[in-house]
Amino acid sequence: MFPKFFSRASASKISRATLKKAIGFSVGGCVAAGIVSFLVIPHYQEKNSTVAIAEGTALSRAKKQRLVILGSGFAAVNLLRNLGDEYEVSVVSPHNYFLFSPLLTSVAVGTNEDRSVVEPVRSFCRRKKSPHCITFYEAKAMSVDVKNGKVVCEHISQIPADKKSFELEYDKLVVAVGAKCNTFGVKDVEKHALFLKTLHDAQRLRHRILDNIEVASIPGQTEEEKKRLLTFLIVGAGPTGTELAAELHDMLETDGKKWFPDLHKYFKIVLVHSADHILSTFDKRISLYAEEKFRRDDIQVLTDTRVKSISDRSVVLFDKKANSETPFPYGVCVWSTGIEPKSIATDIAAQIPQQNHSKALRVDKYLKVIGSDNIYAAGDCSVVESPKMKARMNELFLQFDKDKDGALSYDEMENMISSMRETFPQLEVYQNKVKKLFEEFDTDNDNRLTLKEFETLVAKADSALKPLPSTAQVAEQMGHYLGVSLNQVAKDKNAKISGFKYSHFGSLAKLGSQRAAADL
Numbered sequence: 001m002f003p004k005f006f007s008r009a010s011a012s013k014i015s016r017a018t019l020k021k022a023i024g025f026s027v028g029g030c031v032a033a034g035i036v037s038f039l040v041i042p043h044y045q046e047k048n049s050t051v052a053i054a055e056g057t058a059l060s061r062a063k064k065q066r067l068v069i070l071g072s073g074f075a076a077v078n079l080l081r082n083l084g085d086e087y088e089v090s091v092v093s094p095h096n097y098f099l100f101s102p103l104l105t106s107v108a109v110g111t112n113e114d115r116s117v118v119e120p121v122r123s124f125c126r127r128k129k130s131p132h133c134i135t136f137y138e139a140k141a142m143s144v145d146v147k148n149g150k151v152v153c154e155h156i157s158q159i160p161a162d163k164k165s166f167e168l169e170y171d172k173l174v175v176a177v178g179a180k181c182n183t184f185g186v187k188d189v190e191k192h193a194l195f196l197k198t199l200h201d202a203q204r205l206r207h208r209i210l211d212n213i214e215v216a217s218i219p220g221q222t223e224e225e226k227k228r229l230l231t232f233l234i235v236g237a238g239p240t241g242t243e244l245a246a247e248l249h250d251m252l253e254t255d256g257k258k259w260f261p262d263l264h265k266y267f268k269i270v271l272v273h274s275a276d277h278i279l280s281t282f283d284k285r286i287s288l289y290a291e292e293k294f295r296r297d298d299i300q301v302l303t304d305t306r307v308k309s310i311s312d313r314s315v316v317l318f319d320k321k322a323n324s325e326t327p328f329p330y331g332v333c334v335w336s337t338g339i340e341p342k343s344i345a346t347d348i349a350a351q352i353p354q355q356n357h358s359k360a361l362r363v364d365k366y367l368k369v370i371g372s373d374n375i376y377a378a379g380d381c382s383v384v385e386s387p388k389m390k391a392r393m394n395e396l397f398l399q400f401d402k403d404k405d406g407a408l409s410y411d412e413m414e415n416m417i418s419s420m421r422e423t424f425p426q427l428e429v430y431q432n433k434v435k436k437l438f439e440e441f442d443t444d445n446d447n448r449l450t451l452k453e454f455e456t457l458v459a460k461a462d463s464a465l466k467p468l469p470s471t472a473q474v475a476e477q478m479g480h481y482l483g484v485s486l487n488q489v490a491k492d493k494n495a496k497i498s499g500f501k502y503s504h505f506g507s508l509a510k511l512g513s514q515r516a517a518a519d520l
Helices: 002-011 016-033 058-062 074-082 099-111 122-126 199-216 223-229 239-259 282-297 343-350 388-402 410-420 423-431 434-441 450-465 472-491
Strands: 065-070 087-093 096-100 116-120 134-138 141-146 148-154 166-171 172-175 179-181 231-235 267-274 299-304 305-309 314-319 324-329 331-335 339-341 361-363 375-379 382-384 505-513 515-519
Touching: 065 074, 065 166, 074 087, 074 122, 087 122, 096 122, 099 199, 099 239, 099 472, 122 134, 141 343, 141 515, 172 343, 199 223, 199 331, 223 231, 223 239, 223 375, 231 239, 239 267, 239 282, 239 375, 239 505, 267 305, 282 299, 282 515, 343 361, 361 375, 388 450, 410 423, 410 434, 423 450, 434 450
Parallel strands: 065 087, 065 172, 087 134, 172 375, 231 267, 231 331, 267 299, 361 382
Antiparallel strands: 096 116, 141 148, 148 166, 179 339, 305 314, 314 324, 505 515
């Protein structure tokens, strides 16, 4: 249901004005209300997770290329939904379900039940016209042999069995394993803090919140201990951390106040963020609005602050402005400070000399891993590399200086942007602003851009290059693109395929009290 919703929005020709109205309605009627009516998905757990959907004939399977997909998130599932019948597909994931991760904060506080935010991976396989071509394995990809085209997998449950590991050979590999939380080198974070990346994380957090409240209600508990137990520290004020603070506040102000009236005065939510504003990826006006709302809700926001160390009962906060350290007791600490690559992604990168990105697998505009001929990556485990104009500045200047007068006229500049925006996505934003751009960099007002003026323009264009955000929206579009492009390649090896283009449909963040912020 969820991938279909996103794919329809991205694939259809919806006007931006219409989309804003639709998103505006969803903010008021769905997001802030928990999207309860939209999220009734039948929960389904499969016991035998290594049985193929159906057996195909040996002849039909032998003719197809072997495509192995690692992961079961937005990118992997939308790839599955858009694949044709051209491949023998194997899907490997530690979870036999697709998780709608944007609603994990709701699961953590009980607004939504866990069964309403998952759907079995096999349901996507069975929707295919030829289900015999898709096999799902509930296992973890432990390593990839890039040279020989093999993936070593292992079933990681505690169930005793004679055989738990196996190998899969591939002709093409799609890595869509997501990413893990980044602890930024702070020791013992995994031991003392909770995360919010998986369904199990949300369930653990939910139990921990309730357990802390119950322990605080025990007779004889000291005032100081009640304050500590009921202090909820959230590290990282991106969309996940901010939404968790808002949802937790709503829960404590309703159910918490109703069932534990004597403890209500001890409830405290603290949001710690290393940047100068929360929701720093949103428009600054939205950040300021969210901070003001949190002040009204008595949610403490500590910006320009980071956690230097953590123990089972307290953290040490470092104030960057004051250059000082302060111990801060807590009852529950949730760590939501960004992402870093999983071991399988770093394992692949280590085998490819051209891979030197610390955060993700570098891919080209076709989402193919740079330095590999048959490995693709999508979602949080990838970063799309856009070529910088500076490397070809002189070449571009000479190429579009048609009259060879040593400068670019307005028409020549317009021609360059129109011709090269496919190669250099950073020029896309200037497509309808050529005149303004030309006037800005024509510093001597002679209606020509010299090489020096052109160099300044190129520097500005390259500086606008930013990595795509690590969101479900990006992963969904990547999966859709890969499904379509892999179909084309299978049918015609020489098919001309356009590069991946991300279409941004806005960002939403719940702020509690049936309010939300939309950055469109």
